[in-house]
Amino acid sequence: MAIKNTFRKIFSTSTETREHHHEDSLKTRYYKTMKDKAMMEVETMLRNRKGFEVASVSEDHGEIVVNVKSGKKTFVVATIIMVRPFRTAVDFSVSTETFLFTDFGHSRKMIRELYTDLDKRLQFVGTGLGDELAK
Template sequence: MSGIKTLLKRFQSECETSDKQEEEVLQTHYYKSMQNGTFNAVLELFSSSQYDILSESKDRGEITIRKNGTPQLFIVATVIGVRPLETAVDFKLSTDKGKILGTYSVLKAQIKNYYDVLDGKLTRVR
C-alpha cells in the first residue's frame, strides 16, 4: 500500500512544510531572528524578476508570490514569531501545470532551495 501512496504523492500539485512532516526537507525551519528580520529575508528571496509579490502582510506574517517561468508556481510564505528571538518559516507551493513524471518532486526541490538560501542568511535554531 505504501508504494501506491508514494506513486500518487508524486502527482500532487501542491507541497507544504509543517512541523509534522515525515520528510525532513519539508519540516518547518526555525531561525534565531526577530520576525521583522526574518520577514525581510524571505522577501529578499523573491526579489528577482521571475517573482511577482502579490501581497504581503507583516501583521499576519504572510507573503503571497507568483513565480513566472518554468515551473510556474503560486507560493505562500508564512513567517511567525514563536518567541522573542525565534521565528518559524513555512512554505506552501502549488502549480496548475502538471508534468508527465509528476510535479511533487519539483515543488519539494524548490522548497529545499528556499530553505538553503535562508539557512545561509539566518542562524537556524533546530
C-alpha cells in the same frame, strides 16, 4: 503509511512544509531572529529570485505571496511566525500550475532551494521544534 506518502509525493502538484512532515527536509524550519527581520529577509530573498513576483505582503498575518512567472508557473506562500523572542518559524506552501497529475517533484525541490537560500541569510536553529517549544 509509507505507501500512502509515496503515492501522495508522486501524484501531487503542491507541497507544504509542516511541523510533523514525513520528510525531514520539509519540516518547519526555525531561525534565531525576530519576526520583522525574518519577514524582511524572506521578502528580499523572494524578490531577488529570477522570475519571482511578490504579489502581496501581510506583516500582520506573517505571509508573503509570490507568483513565479518563469519556468513552471508556480504559486508560493511563505508564512513567518515568531513563536518566542528570537525563535521564528518559516513555512512554505508551493503549488505548481500544470495540466498533469504531478509536477514531478518541482514543488518539493523549490522548497528545498528556498530553505537552503534562507539558511545563508538567517541563523538556522533546527526543524520541527514545535513540540520542544510547547514545553
